[in-house]
Amino acid sequence: MVAAGIDIGSTGTKAVIFDGEIRASVVVPTGWDPKAAGLEAYRQALECAGIEADEVQSIVGTGYGRVSLPIFDRKVTEITCHARGAHFLYPETRSVIDIGGQDSKVISVDAQGRVAEFAMNDKCAAGTGRFLQVMAGVLDVSLEQLGQLAVGATPVPISSMCAVFAESEVIGLLARGTDKGSIAAGIFHSIAGRIQGLAGKVSLSHRVTFSGGVALNRELCRAIGTSLGVDMCVPQAPQMVGALGAAILGYEA
Amino acid sequence: MSEICAAFDEIAGLREKNAITLKVAKDRGRKVVGTYCLFSPVELIVAAGAIPVSLCGTSPTPIPAAEKVLPRSLCPLIKSSYGFALTDTCPFFHFSDLLLAETTCDGKKKMYELLGEMKPLHLMQLPQVQDEAALEYWVLELKRLIGRLEEAFDVKITPEKLAAAILLLNEERRSLKALQDLQKRKPAPISGMDLLTVLHNRGFTVDKREAIDLIDRLTAELTELSEQGISPFTLKTPRILLTGVPVGIGSDKVVRLVEELGGSVVCFESCGAYKKVDPVQPGKDLLRSIAQKYLRVPCSCMSPNKGRLQLLEELVREFEADGVIDLTWQGCHTYNVESFTVKRHLQETVQVPFLQIETDYSESDTEQLKVRIEAFLELIGTRRGGRP
Numbered sequence: 174m175v176a177a178g179i180d181i182g183s184t185g186t187k188a189v190i191f192d193g194e195i196r197a198s199v200v201v202p203t204g205w206d207p208k209a210a211g212l213e214a215y216r217q218a219l220e221c222a223g224i225e226a227d228e229v230q231s232i233v234g235t236g237y238g239r240v241s242l243p244i245f246d247r248k249v250t251e252i253t254c255h256a257r258g259a260h261f262l263y264p265e266t267r268s269v270i271d272i273g274g275q276d277s278k279v280i281s282v283d284a285q286g287r288v289a290e291f292a293m294n295d296k297c298a299a300g301t302g303r304f305l306q307v308m309a310g311v312l313d314v315s316l317e318q319l320g321q322l323a324v325g326a327t328p329v330p331i332s333s334m335c336a337v338f339a340e341s342e343v344i345g346l347l348a349r350g351t352d353k354g355s356i357a358a359g360i361f362h363s364i365a366g367r368i369q370g371l372a373g374k375v376s377l378s379h380r381v382t383f384s385g386g387v388a389l390n391r392e393l394c395r396a397i398g399t400s401l402g403v404d405m406c407v408p409q410a411p412q413m414v415g416a417l418g419a420a421i422l423g424y425e426a
Numbered sequence: 427m428s429e430i431c432a433a434f435d436e437i438a439g440l441r442e443k444n445a446i447t448l449k450v451a452k453d454r455g456r457k458v459v460g461t462y463c464l465f466s467p468v469e470l471i472v473a474a475g476a477i478p479v480s481l482c483g484t485s486p487t488p489i490p491a492a493e494k495v496l497p498r499s500l501c502p503l504i505k506s507s508y509g510f511a512l513t514d515t516c517p518f519f520h521f522s523d524l525l526l527a528e529t530t531c532d533g534k535k536k537m538y539e540l541l542g543e544m545k546p547l548h549l550m551q552l553p554q555v556q557d558e559a560a561l562e563y564w565v566l567e568l569k570r571l572i573g574r575l576e577e578a579f580d581v582k583i584t585p586e587k588l589a590a591a592i593l594l595l596n597e598e599r600r601s602l603k604a605l606q607d608l609q610k611r612k613p614a615p616i617s618g619m620d621l622l623t624v625l626h627n628r629g630f631t632v633d634k635r636e637a638i639d640l641i642d643r644l645t646a647e648l649t650e651l652s653e654q655g656i657s658p659f660t661l662k663t664p665r666i667l668l669t670g671v672p673v674g675i676g677s678d679k680v681v682r683l684v685e686e687l688g689g690s691v692v693c694f695e696s697c698g699a700y701k702k703v704d705p706v707q708p709g710k711d712l713l714r715s716i717a718q719k720y721l722r723v724p725c726s727c728m729s730p731n732k733g734r735l736q737l738l739e740e741l742v743r744e745f746e747a748d749g750v751i752d753l754t755w756q757g758c759h760t761y762n763v764e765s766f767t768v769k770r771h772l773q774e775t776v777q778v779p780f781l782q783i784e785t786d787y788s789e790s791d792t793e794q795l796k797v798r799i800e801a802f803l804e805l806i807g808t809r810r811g812g813r814p
């Protein structure tokens with residue numbers, strides 16, 4: 174049995190080929206055409222795994238763009254997929270924190286990798302990848318640089334949760350000559366605080382898996398881990414967890 | 427939706443038809459009292475010979491107008507209700523001779539001060555606790571309302587009229603309960619959206635007798651369809667109980683999404699639906715019996731509000747709900763805070779999956795809501811042993 178999982182997110186589109194083990198795993202930028210991105214990611218994944226399309230028995234789609242592709246046999250929400258993917262990577266994990274481009278989620282998972290409950294941020298961008306991006310823009314650095322800046326710095330408090338207000342707050346801090354490192358660390362703490370608020374709504378276990386592209390930022394993972402007082406398991410490729418979960422769900426069906 | 431049945435079609439067209447009927451009744455000298463809340467003792471209005479109409483705002487349309495006066499962060503239901511009055515776009519508000527209001531939540535209570543500048547308004551001081559002392563006080567408030575109605579409409583509310591009004595409204599509650607109880611069948615005979623349409627439109631009926639007969643006919647027709655195995659759902663469709671703030675046509679986004687994504691809303695615990703069917707238990711003192719009925723309404727503006735937990739627990743069992751969605755409007759502090767208590771109570775008792783949704787009347791968060799609701803339905807599916 175060979176299964177594929179395709180996760181069309183707001184910034185990146187991910188595809189995984191799975192046959193009991195991960196055979197291929199690729200990311201392409203979503204751009205303005207989620208359909209094309211989904212097909213391209215799938216094509217690259219097949220090529221990378223060295224298999225033909227007709228060998229794949231199940232294709233499961235997830236992510237915001239999941240409605241747009243006719244090749245999907247099934248569509249499953251990213252919440253269910255992240256839970257399943259995290260469970261495969263860390264069978265003892267009971268919670269998943271997923272910070273995506275548009276939203277963040279805290280998911281509690283049972284021993285079989287099924288969703289027990291979840292919480293998701295409301296309308297605004299606070300605590301999402303979008304918030305990080307806006308902040309990095311204000312500091313005029315890339316996301317990776319934002320992480321490096323924060324290493325070892327003492328965080329300045331950033332009180333606004335709203336991306337728009339936080340933007341002017343950060344501009345004010347810069348104008349007062351606050352160093353970028355402290356601001357970067359402050360931004361991470363602000364997101365951690367927001368996630369903590371979400372996590373308060375579902376029961377959080379000690380083994381927490383951090384998924385989603387934002388988790389590539391090790392400094393942010395550390396800040397959130399410390400503020401929640403939990404051990405964070407950060408997969409090698411956290412952005413692939415959703416697509417992996419989708420592939421596994423297809424494989425198991 | 428004409429494929430359902432004749433009685434449904436008739437009810438679906440009621441809102442427009444009733445605006446005209448109301449005008450005719452007014453021209454013949456009937457008085458109209460507009461209400462905003464389940465705490466309004468409708469028996470007294472009916473006993474005064476007046477027509478009660480519901481003015482609770484469920485449409486996003488008048489909200490921008492209301493926001494010129496009211497804070498944007500206020501609950502959309504309050505903004506919508508006020509906006510309709512301000513723009514004079516609701517015929518039922520337009521035809522009202524008197525508005526009846528109660529001191530429920532803070533937002534409504536302050537909005538009523540402004541409404542009172544547009545039309546005669548009678549404000550009842552509602553106690554926010556459900557004990558004996560509160561009941562004594564509430565009886566006095568009912569007496570004050572009788573005084574106001576008698577004076578305004580130049581009528582006498584006699585015990586006979588009161589007894590007749592109790593009978594009539596209990597009949598209405600009986601018919602509404604019977605209709606909603608149909609949804610205990612598996613699968614539910616009608617969709618939540620259709621049930622909501624019926625419950626919503628019924629609030630605008632002028633002749634209660636006629637409306638009761640119509641609802642009874644609908645219940646009979648639906649029973650028959652259900653016996654024949656006709657339903658928009660299957661045995662596998664997740665059964666959702668919706669609790670929380672009032673919903674109506676126009677503020678039905680969550681109901682619509684649940685059903686578009688493959689669920690079925692089988693029960694509305696909210697105040698336009700199941701909370702409403704609790705009858706008056708007539709004792710020796712009729713006014714006291716009415717007061718008792720209204721004071722026990724399990725609304726979140728009561729503190730404590732144990733009645734809601736009790737009711738929910740029963741409804742989850744009776745309707746065999748697979749999941750509970752607690753809908754809370756942004757800016758509604760009482761329901762938003764109470765959501766925590768509700769979730770904990772349900773987890774400790776019936777152990778049913780629970781999802782709180784905080785939103786407003788706009789469509790701006792539809793995509794996010796879809797993910798949440800779909801994931802919730804998947805969760806229910808896997809709990810039953812199916813695939814997500």
Ligand code: SF4
Pocket residue numbers: 462463464465530531671672697723725726727
């Ligand atoms: S929720 Fe409470 S305050 Fe609001 S209309 Fe219903 S009974 Fe009245």
Ligand code: SF4
Pocket residue numbers: 501502503504530531532533534671672727755757758759760761
């Ligand atoms: S939903 Fe809440 S805030 Fe809005 S009117 Fe009802 S009780 Fe008040």
